[in-house]
Amino acid sequence: xxxxxxxxxxxxxxxxxxxxxxxxxxxxxxxxxxxxxxxxxxxxxxxxxxxxxxxxxxxxxxxxxxxxxxxxxxxxxxxxxxxxxxxxxxxxxxxxxxxxxxxxxxxxxxxxxxxxxxxxxxxxxxxxxxxxxxxxxxxxxxxxxxxxxxxxxxxxxxxxxxxxxxxxxxxxxxxxxxxxxxxxxxxxxxxxxxxxxxxxxxxxxxxxxxxxxxxxxxxxxxxxxxxxxxxxxxxxxxxxxxxxxxxxxxxxxxxxxxxxxxxxxxxxxxxxxxxxxxxxxxxxxxxxxxxxxxxxxxxxxxxxxxxxxxxxxxxxxxxxxxxxxxxxxxxxxxxxxxxxxxxxxxxxxxxxxxxxxxxxxxxxxxxxxxxxxxxxxxxxxxxxxxxxxxxxxxxxxxxxxxxxxxxxxxxxxxxxxxxxxxxxxxxxxxxxxxxxxxxxxxxxxxxxxxxxxxxxxxxxxxxxxxxxxxxxxxxxxxxxxxxxxxxxxxxxxxxxxxxxxxxxxxxxxxxxxxxxxxxxxxxxxxxxxxxxxxxxxx
Amino acid sequence: xxxxxxxxxxxxxxxxxxxxxxxxxxxxxxxxxxxxxxxxxxxxxxxxxxxxxxxxxxxxxxxxxxxxxxxxxxxxxxxxxxxxxxxxxxxxxxxxxxxxxxxxxxxxxxxxxxxxxxxxxxxxxxxxxxxxxxxxxxxxxxxxxxxxxxxxxxxxxxxxxxxxxxxxxxxxxxxxxxxxxxxxxxxxxxxxxx
Numbered sequence: 001x002x003x004x005x006x007x008x009x010x011x012x013x014x015x016x017x018x019x020x021x022x023x024x025x026x027x028x029x030x031x032x033x034x035x036x037x038x039x040x041x042x043x044x045x046x047x048x049x050x051x052x053x054x055x056x057x058x059x060x061x062x063x064x065x066x067x068x069x070x071x072x073x074x075x076x077x078x079x080x081x082x083x084x085x086x087x088x089x090x091x092x093x094x095x096x097x098x099x100x101x102x103x104x105x106x107x108x109x110x111x112x113x114x115x116x117x118x119x120x121x122x123x124x125x126x127x128x129x130x131x132x133x134x135x136x137x138x139x140x141x142x143x144x145x146x147x148x149x150x151x152x153x154x155x156x157x158x159x160x161x162x163x164x165x166x167x168x169x170x171x172x173x174x175x176x177x178x179x180x181x182x183x184x185x186x187x188x189x190x191x192x193x194x195x196x197x198x199x200x201x202x203x204x205x206x207x208x209x210x211x212x213x214x215x216x217x218x219x220x221x222x223x224x225x226x227x228x229x230x231x232x233x234x235x236x237x238x239x240x241x242x243x244x245x246x247x248x249x250x251x252x253x254x255x256x257x258x259x260x261x262x263x264x265x266x267x268x269x270x271x272x273x274x275x276x277x278x279x280x281x282x283x284x285x286x287x288x289x290x291x292x293x294x295x296x297x298x299x300x301x302x303x304x305x306x307x308x309x310x311x312x313x314x315x316x317x318x319x320x321x322x323x324x325x326x327x328x329x330x331x332x333x334x335x336x337x338x339x340x341x342x343x344x345x346x347x348x349x350x351x352x353x354x355x356x357x358x359x360x361x362x363x364x365x366x367x368x369x370x371x372x373x374x375x376x377x378x379x380x381x382x383x384x385x386x387x388x389x390x391x392x393x394x395x396x397x398x399x400x401x402x403x404x405x406x407x408x409x410x411x412x413x414x415x416x417x418x419x420x421x422x423x424x425x426x427x428x429x430x431x432x433x434x435x436x437x438x439x440x441x442x443x444x445x446x447x448x449x450x451x452x453x454x455x456x457x458x459x460x461x462x463x464x465x466x467x468x469x470x471x472x473x474x475x476x477x478x479x480x481x482x483x484x485x486x487x488x489x490x491x492x493x494x495x496x497x498x499x500x501x502x503x504x505x506x507x508x509x510x511x512x513x514x515x516x517x518x519x520x521x522x523x524x525x526x527x528x529x530x531x532x533x534x535x536x537x538x
Numbered sequence: 539x540x541x542x543x544x545x546x547x548x549x550x551x552x553x554x555x556x557x558x559x560x561x562x563x564x565x566x567x568x569x570x571x572x573x574x575x576x577x578x579x580x581x582x583x584x585x586x587x588x589x590x591x592x593x594x595x596x597x598x599x600x601x602x603x604x605x606x607x608x609x610x611x612x613x614x615x616x617x618x619x620x621x622x623x624x625x626x627x628x629x630x631x632x633x634x635x636x637x638x639x640x641x642x643x644x645x646x647x648x649x650x651x652x653x654x655x656x657x658x659x660x661x662x663x664x665x666x667x668x669x670x671x672x673x674x675x676x677x678x679x680x681x682x683x684x685x686x687x688x689x690x691x692x693x694x695x696x697x698x699x700x701x702x703x704x705x706x707x708x709x710x711x712x713x714x715x716x717x718x719x720x721x722x723x724x725x726x727x728x729x730x731x732x
Contacts, residue, residue, distance in 0.1 A: 001565065001566075004561050004562070004565050004571070006575075030577060030578065032577070113578060113579075114577075114579045114580070137598075169574060169577050170572055170573060170575070171561060171571070171573040171574075172570075172571060172572050172573075172597075173565055245599050246599050246601075248598040253595070254596065254598065323599045323602075323603040324603050324604050334603070335604070336604040336624070337627045338622040339622065340619060340620060340621075340622050341622070341653050343616075343645040343650065345616070346585075347548065347616075347640070349549065349583055349584035350583040350584070352582060352583070382579075382582065385579075385582070457578070457579055457582075458578070
């Protein structure tokens with residue numbers, strides 16, 4: 001029988017079946033379930049596949065490259081903005097190339113369901129000059145991931161699989177196929193391949209440029225790029241990834257009269273695009289995310305009116321695609337029979353009842369009331385909900401770790417009090433280096449680490465910070481007299497306000513760890529936390 | 539045959555359990571299925587929905603187009619109305635009458651009921667009370683599933699089997715409670731319709 005799997009789970013199963021020896025990842029919606037599936041898989045456990053969470057996306061991708069260096073197949077997984085964190089190794093491993101098959105999965109989030117932007121990772125793939133695969137449905141996600149490892153080893157390059165939220169988080173019945181064995185350890189044949197000093201890097205970069213014709217040819221002949229003939233050549237359609245499904249939804253039994261070029265492998269297959277251009281009067285480009293293909297195939301001044309899509313206003317420039325906006329782009333009428341009644345009000349997400357962040361925000365708000373100059377720099381996590389009513393405690397929210405460094409910059413500019421609020425896992429992900437910088441200059445900022453001992457927003461995964469925060473802060477040089485631990489409970493409110501106020505008044509770096517486990521943590525995990533190393537404060 | 543179902547509620551109310559029963563029953567009946575769900579931040583007390591599509595033919599889109607949903611099953615009355623633009627003409631509405639109030643501007647309950655009653659094909663059910671009376675308030679979602687069962691493209695047997703499969707891990711008592719909830723939902727719907 002078919003297995004009922006999320007797109008993310010189909011990808012994970014394919015990676016296990018492809019013989020990976022490890023997955024390296026940091027949680028982030030919509031990518032999280034890929035790694036979780038491997039962590040829970042009995043097969044993966046039997047095969048001793050590494051699956052523990054990494055501290056951030058950069059460490060994850062570097063570890064993956066190390067495993068590939070050893071000759072093994074490996075998967076590394078992140079959300080789109082996570083690739084920004086890993087961009088350094090990502091760009092450079094395209095130059096070095098890989099040894100064992102290395103697949104980078106990036107889950108994009110068009111419409112920003114759980115993200116700060118909707119950057120399209122295909123731009124990164126093209127930037128690095130590596131092959132990109134973009135599945136259109138769950139079964140193809142399985143098949144294309146199996147293929148990705150072969151393509152990676154064949155080209156000697158990392159290969160990107162680009163997912164989008166709707167594919168990641170939708171289930172379908174999946175047929176799997178026979179698994180492959182893991183690679184044995186074998187070191188790179190060329191001893192200079194991974195030594196990117198300029199003299200070797202130049203050779204490797206030239207090699208990367210030279211094999212672009214191979215990656216293009218692979219796309220031209222790919223099973224996943226298909227040209228589907230149609231009788232009505234007044235328009236041809238390029239549909240990439242999930243857009244292909246939304247397109248076909250508009251025709252009964254998938255009977256589309258227009259010629260279609262379905263794209264699931266990049267670089268773009270030039271010959272097929274040319275064929276579509278030569279035979280059709282107009283070209284409609286359907287792609288989820290940015291107008292990536294459209295920009296490549298339309299001319300610079302848009303004087304050639306042949307190509308239509310997101311850039312020409314035939315589709316929304318921002319936000320995800322769906323069957324309805326594609327229907328309109330095709331010139332069909334989208335019918336609905338009932339409006340949403342006016343009495344229906346919005347219901348935004350909120351912090352859980354009993355959440356420790358709530359008690360922390362109450363304290364911070366009281367201090368903001370006392371001193372209207374106070375600016376609070378926020379970070380990525382559940383506590384980002386502190387932007388919204390009823391708390392409205394946070395002034396900024398930009399990227400992982402920015403709370404501490406922005407607080408420092410603002411403080412350098414003369415703002416006081418300058419307060420950073422950062423979660424425990426975000427702190428170990430990207431906050432530690434910023435704190436070191438503040439310590440070096442003894443900047444008058446107050447860093448509150450809201451430690452719920454979990455990566456809460458993505459489903460309460462284990463945090464790298466658990467049991468280590470105090471040691472880390474001491475190690476970075478935080479003055480022990482200004483390193484404080486509080487328990488954010490309502491009954492402690494006044495005491496906590498007094499303590500934070502004192503630290504704000506201190507003319508140097510203070511760190512306040514507000515520690516209470518996430519209410520979503522299962523009991524076993526809470527018990528485990530109790531047994532972690534207890535570090536006392538002087 | 540293609541059936542489009544929207545499941546609606548607030549994060550944590552158990553709409554994915556309804557989805558899992560539908561998925562399991564459809565797969566066991568050799569039907570194609572696509573079922574989208576919401577993960578991430580919106581799950582924290584926000585409005586959530588799941589699109590479930592069941593067909594004997596290939597299903598393309600994971601999302602249901604506007605005006606094409608055969609039914610909306612909601613575990614909360616206001617959340618039911620949020621997805622009305624997706625409902626086909628005279629499609630079925632099934633909802634629990636009990637509100638989940640976690641916002642300050644929640645509308646008047648009577649106004650919500652009146653709005654729902656203007657639809658010719660709607661089932662307003664006190665599912666929570668029914669589930670409680672059966673000794674398992676967590677089974678509210680399964681009562682609603684039972685109420686919609688007669689109009690699903692899945693056999694009664696396959697749905698009961700799916701409930702058994704899904705709750706097996708939690709023990710025989712939980713299986714029995716959920717089957718009772720399902721059957722009670724079926725009964726109530728029959729009473730309302732007749």
